[in-house]
Amino acid sequence: MDPFILSFAVVNGLLQGGIYGGIALGLSLIFGVLRVVNFAHGSFLMLSLYLSFWCWNLLGIDPYLSAIVTVPAMFALGYFVQSVIISPLIRRERALVVEPLSALLLTCGVFLVLDNVALMAFGPDVRSVQLSYYLPSLMLGPIPVNIPRLIAALAAILVAVGVSFWLRHSHAGRAIRATAQNRDAAAMSGIDVPKVYAVTFGLGCAILGLFGALISPFIPATPTIGLAFGIKSFIVVVLGGMGSIPGSIIGGLVIGVFEAVASQFVTATSAAIFSLGLFILVLLVRPAGIMGKA
């Protein structure tokens, strides 16, 4: 294989993988703490894309600046969904470990409602932000690197580092980790568990709010866009290790690079199948994922 094409594929894979990883961060965080598989993850991303689009379309806010709006708005939405919709389920099953299946079904309902409400409210049209300025591609030797994608991929790594640091060193972060380790023991130590849950869910959604703003310059907003990213996020998170922040980024990069290189030999469709094969292989060797703790 031509080394130029191969290195080009690796660059593409790293960019795309970084974006997958960044988007999957919230899913991994929420699962790690709440043990809730958030099926509506993609729908929250879809909402942030729309939010960023409307900020640009109605208020003329640059998509990158719209993060000032999307991040707090998505945090509030996540906080609300957890404390109003999911929390009663957790309270009801307090004595047991939350049955992941019932939470999955619940968030699946949230996903259906959000996607269809978006379809009703915004219609099926494809909408897209158009930057008023032109960002020329950065030339990495002969390889053009698209700046908006590079920004999103780098942001994924920064956010992952930032969140890990915050979880490790802040008081709230310690409370979240304590709750993740043992909910009842954390409650007995005086941690307000329902609040920790709501904040974690809000944080997971806030990260999506950031990525909605960061990818809106190159990903169009449609009511169904969430599903494509949602499914990729699941693969990334399970591969990287459920609940692991660095695992999410590493899982994303592995999938991104693997698909980019493999699709130079077979059709991109088959490459996606092979990446699922890789996924099964990794789980056979490391059932908890690359970075997961068994």
Place this chain on the structure above:
Amino acid sequence: MSNHRLQRTTANKSNLLTGALTFGALTFYASFAFAQAAPTVTIGCVLPLSGGSASVGSQTKVGAEIAVDQINREGGIKSMGGAKLNVVFGDSQSKADIGVTETERLVTRENVAALCGAFNSAVTFPATEVAERYKTPWVVVGAVKDEITERNFKYVFRINNKANYDAREQVDAIDLLSKETGKKPKTLGVIYEGTDWGRSHAANIKKFASERGYSVVLDEAAPPNQVDFSNQLLKVRSTKPEALIVAFYTPDHLILSRQLMEQRLDVPFGIHSVGGGTEDPAFYKAVPPRAVGYYFVQEDFQIDITEVTKDPMILEADKRSKEVLGYPMSAYTAQGLSGVYVIKDALERAGSADRTKLRDALAATDIKSGPALATGYQQIKFDEQGQNTHAHGAISQNIEGKRRTVWPAENRAPGVKPSWPVPTWSERPNS
């Protein structure tokens, strides 16, 4: 009834004015009851109203609704005593199984006289089978998969092109432009969405390409709802096709077109899109104009129809489309409009909503004028397989921000000069 009687008694006891009002109300109820008794003919349309193709499905729906409004306003089906037309919709969600269920529902529950739809070939193919089984005529709108009108079905009629016409027209246009300029591409690439439509189009392109001496150096399918095309575009870069044939629906086409621009990927003889996304007005709102510069677009619709037609119904439909959708009549709106007018024409001649009689009338269709030709055809006449043999598309090139028809040569407006080969990215201003 007792309520009315009570009202009337009260009215008699009070004053004349109230009496007159009550009488008015009673006659109103009476005429309302009469209107209910007048015959209505219900037709059903299965369309993708949610899911990936929802944008085009809803445009077709608007077209069909405009046609129904116009027909009812002009006195309904005259041979059936002015029967009103009523259209009900089924949402296929672009999924074959749901399309089939919706078809069954429209036939058995809504008791429709005829069906139309369903845009996606993958839905239309099995759904028309259901219609054939129930002996309910189906007027195909939008779907181009060849085999839809190659199964000896009696109840399936298609107004628009077969996929094979689309592919032939694209290769014809490349031939024509090569002949005009003496510059001919030797290699073609095909990149397409991996369901029925894209696959059958790619197969046809490969067939025509080998017949006419082009070699196909890239053949790449992608499943719907991609979020990134950089892998596929890298393959374009490494195989270097001189012209690229593209078949994608709106969301995928949008990402593909943007990334082609971002990566400054030069294809000397241009991008040849076979409609799908590039037929959708929403697409042009969402893409930077420079990303679609010099695009060739094949569609079953003459993009400048409203400038050449004098039909008041077509012009009105264009106006209504702007009011409802915010953009002029598109290929999809026109196809919805045309489909309903073809059914109306058959109802007039059948003089009945009986499905078998309607089927025979549809088979005898021969339309040479009127709003049924909104898509730009000269005639609608079905062969024994139900295919309109007079269907043809038009190919436009996006020259200086305007989509101008370049093929067939006789449809090309004076002064339109196709750009062939197309300028490279570095030769284009503002990019």
